[in-house]
Amino acid sequence: MPEQLLFAMEVTLNGLMAGVLYALVALGFVLIFKASGIFNFAQGMLVVFAAMTLVGVQQGQVPFAHLINTIFGTKVHDFGWTVPTFLAIIVAGAAMVFVAWIIEKYILHHLVGQPDIILFMATIGMWYFMHGFAPLMWGSEVMKLDVGLAQGLNDPVLNATEALFGYGFFLDNLDIVAAVIAAILVASLVLFSQYTKQGRAMRAVADDHQAALSVGISLRFIWVLVWSLAGVVALVAGIMWGSKSGVQISLAEVALKALPVLMLGGCTSIPGAIIGGLIIGVGEQLFEFAIGPLVGGATQAWFAYVLALIFLIFRPQGLFGEKIIERV
Amino acid sequence: MMDAMNMSTDTNPDSYVTDDGRTIGGVVMDLKNITLRFGGVVAIKDISFDIREGEIRAIIGPNGAGKSSMLNVISGFYKPQEGEVWFRGKKRPPMRPYQVAQQGLARTFQNIALFDGMSVLDNIMTGRLNYMKTNMLQQAIWWGKAEKEELENREKVEKVIDFLEIQHIRKTPVGRLPYGLKKRVELARALAAEPSLLLLDEPMAGMNVEEKEDMSRFILDVNDEFGTTIALIEHDMGVVMDLSDRVVVMDYGKKIGDGTPDEVRNNQDVIDAYLGVAHD
Numbered sequence: 001m002p003e004q005l006l007f008a009m010e011v012t013l014n015g016l017m018a019g020v021l022y023a024l025v026a027l028g029f030v031l032i033f034k035a036s037g038i039f040n041f042a043q044g045m046l047v048v049f050a051a052m053t054l055v056g057v058q059q060g061q062v063p064f065a066h067l068i069n070t071i072f073g074t075k076v077h078d079f080g081w082t083v084p085t086f087l088a089i090i091v092a093g094a095a096m097v098f099v100a101w102i103i104e105k106y107i108l109h110h111l112v113g114q115p116d117i118i119l120f121m122a123t124i125g126m127w128y129f130m131h132g133f134a135p136l137m138w139g140s141e142v143m144k145l146d147v148g149l150a151q152g153l154n155d156p157v158l159n160a161t162e163a164l165f166g167y168g169f170f171l172d173n174l175d176i177v178a179a180v181i182a183a184i185l186v187a188s189l190v191l192f193s194q195y196t197k198q199g200r201a202m203r204a205v206a207d208d209h210q211a212a213l214s215v216g217i218s219l220r221f222i223w224v225l226v227w228s229l230a231g232v233v234a235l236v237a238g239i240m241w242g243s244k245s246g247v248q249i250s251l252a253e254v255a256l257k258a259l260p261v262l263m264l265g266g267c268t269s270i271p272g273a274i275i276g277g278l279i280i281g282v283g284e285q286l287f288e289f290a291i292g293p294l295v296g297g298a299t300q301a302w303f304a305y306v307l308a309l310i311f312l313i314f315r316p317q318g319l320f321g322e323k324i325i326e327r328v
Numbered sequence: 329m330m331d332a333m334n335m336s337t338d339t340n341p342d343s344y345v346t347d348d349g350r351t352i353g354g355v356v357m358d359l360k361n362i363t364l365r366f367g368g369v370v371a372i373k374d375i376s377f378d379i380r381e382g383e384i385r386a387i388i389g390p391n392g393a394g395k396s397s398m399l400n401v402i403s404g405f406y407k408p409q410e411g412e413v414w415f416r417g418k419k420r421p422p423m424r425p426y427q428v429a430q431q432g433l434a435r436t437f438q439n440i441a442l443f444d445g446m447s448v449l450d451n452i453m454t455g456r457l458n459y460m461k462t463n464m465l466q467q468a469i470w471w472g473k474a475e476k477e478e479l480e481n482r483e484k485v486e487k488v489i490d491f492l493e494i495q496h497i498r499k500t501p502v503g504r505l506p507y508g509l510k511k512r513v514e515l516a517r518a519l520a521a522e523p524s525l526l527l528l529d530e531p532m533a534g535m536n537v538e539e540k541e542d543m544s545r546f547i548l549d550v551n552d553e554f555g556t557t558i559a560l561i562e563h564d565m566g567v568v569m570d571l572s573d574r575v576v577v578m579d580y581g582k583k584i585g586d587g588t589p590d591e592v593r594n595n596q597d598v599i600d601a602y603l604g605v606a607h608d
Contacts, residue, residue, distance in 0.1 A: 196467040197460040204443050204454050211441035214403065215521065216429030216458045
C-alpha cells in the first residue's frame with residue numbers, strides 16, 4: 001500500500017478519536033436544546049467546573065481555600081486526604097446535579113415563558129459567573145487530572161498494523177477509551193429518551209409546555225433532570241479533556257469547537273452530535289494533512305467554522321436536525 | 329346495572345337515570361363562589377355550579393363570557409382569587425396544573441396543544457405517563473415489569489385509537505395532520521389518561537358540519553361507553569343542547585342560567601344574552 005494512503009488512514013483514525021471528544025461536548029448542548037429550546041452557552045463552563053470539582057474532591061482540596069484564608073487569615077489548603085477516584089466521580093456527579101437544581105431554581109424558573117434570546121443571554125451570564133466562581137472555589141492553577149485511564153501509545157494497534165501494512169499506526173489509548181465511553185453514553189441516552197417515561201416526558205416538554213402540563217408532567221422536574229444529564233455529560237467530557245490536557249479555565253474554550261459540530265449535526269439530534277463531531281474531527285485532520293502544507297498550516301483553527309458556515313447555507317437545520325413541519 | 333344503581337342511591341340520594349338509560353351519580357366537581365380577576369378585570373364573578381358523575385355538562389355563553397377562564401380554573405391553569413374547588417368530596421388545595429392532571433383530570437385546548445414533533449401514537453402514549461411505575465433503568469432496557477407495563481399501556485392506547493377511528497394515522501407526526509384530526513388526537517390523548525373528569529375546550533371550534541357531527545358522536549360515545557364525566561365549553565348553542573345533560577350559561581363573567589337544555593332555552597336572561605337585548 002502506498003505510504004501516502006497509510007498516512008491518510010492514520011490521520012483519519014486520529015481524527016475520529018478527536019471527533020469523539022468534540023461530540024461529547026456537543027452532546028451536552030443537544031440535550032438541553034432538545035428539551036427546553038435553550039441554547040446553553042455555558043455548557044463549556046460546566047465541563048470545566050465538573051473537571052475541577054472532580055480533581056478538587058479527589059485531591060482533598062478545601063473549596064474556597066483562598067477566600068477562607070483571606071478572610072480568616074488561616075492557611076488551609078487541603079484536608080490532607082485523597083478520595084478514591086470512583087467515589088470522587090460520584091461526588092462530582094452529585095455536584096453537577098446540584099448545579100442543575102440551582103440553575104433551575106434561581107434562573108430558569110424566573111424566566112419561564114420569556115423569549116429564547118433572553119434565556120440565551122442568561123446562559124451567557126452563567127458562563128461569566130462560573131468563569132469567576134470555578135477558580136474561586138478550586139484555585140486557578142492548572143490541575144492534573146488522573147482517574148487511571150489508560151494513556152500513551154496503544155501497542156496492539158501499532159503491532160497489528162505494523163504486521164499488516166508494514167507501517168504502524170500511532171493511536172493514543174486515551175482516545176480509544178474516550179471513544180468507547182462516548183459510545184456507551186450515547187447508547188444509554190438514546191435508550192433513555194426513546195423508551196423511558198422520563199424520556200418521553202422530556203420530548204413532550206420540548207414540544208409544548210402547556211400540553212405537557214395537561215398530561216401531568218412537572219416542568220421543573222424535567223428541567224432539573226435535563227440539566228443534570230447535561231451536567232453528567234459535561235463531567236464525562238471534562239474527564240476526557242482534562243486527562244488529555246490538564247484542567248484549567250481555558251478548557252471551556254473547547255466548547256467553542258462544539259458549535260460547528262452542532263451546526264453540522266443539527267441542534268436537536270443526539271446521533272447528529274456524534275456524526276457532526278466525527279466529521280469535524282476527521283475533516284480538520286485530513287484537511288491539515290492534505291491542504292495544510294500548501295497554505296502554511298494551522299488550518300485546524302478555522303476549518304471547522306468554515307465547514308459549518310457552508311453547511312448553514314445549504315442545510316440550515318444540520319444533517320440530522322428536525323425539519324420544522326408546519327402546515328400553512 | 330342493578331349494582332350501579334344501588335350504589336348511587338346509597339351514596340347519593342339524588343342520583344337519577346336519564347331517558348336514554350345512563351346513570352348520573354353524585355357530584356364529582358363542585359365549584360363554590362369562584363371569582364377570578366386579572367388586574368382590574370373581573371373574568372369570573374362569584375360563580376358556583378357542580379358537575380356530576382357520568383354527565384355531560386356544558387358551559388356556554390357569548391364571546392368573552394369567561395368560559396375558558398372557568399375551564400382553566402378547573403384544570404389548575406388559573407388560580408381564582410376567591411372561592412373553593414371541591415373534587416371528589418375534598419377541597420382542593422392550591423395546585424399546579426400537572427398535579428391536577430395527576431389527580432385524574434384531563435383536558436383539551438381551544439387552540440390545540442399537541443406535541444407536533446411526535447407521532448400520533450407517541451402523543452397519545454403521553455396520556456399514560458402517570459400510569460407508568462417501573463423505574464428508568466428497567467424501562468431503558470425493557471426489563472422485567474417494564475415490558476409488561478409498556479404493553480398494557482399500549483393496549484389501552486390502541487383501544488382509544490380504535491375508538492376514535494384514527495388507526496390510519498397512528499405513525500404520522502402530528503404536525504402534518506389537518507385541523508380536524510388534530511382535535512381528535514388531542515381528545516385521544518386526554519382519553520388515554522382514563523380521566524375521572526374530562527374537560528373539552530371548544531371541541532368543535534373551526535370545524536365544518538360533518539366534522540362537528542363526528543365529534544358530537546365521539547363525545548356521546550365516550551360518555552356512554554366509558555361512563556366518562558365530561559365538561560365542555562361550546563359556542564354553538566344547537567350542538568350543546570343536543571349533547572348535554574345540564575348547561576351552565578355565562579355572560580360577562582356571571583352565571584345567568586343553569587339547568588337542563590330545555591330549562592335554559594326558556595330562560596329569559598339567556599335569550600337576552602344570545603339575542604343581544606339591551607341590559608336595562
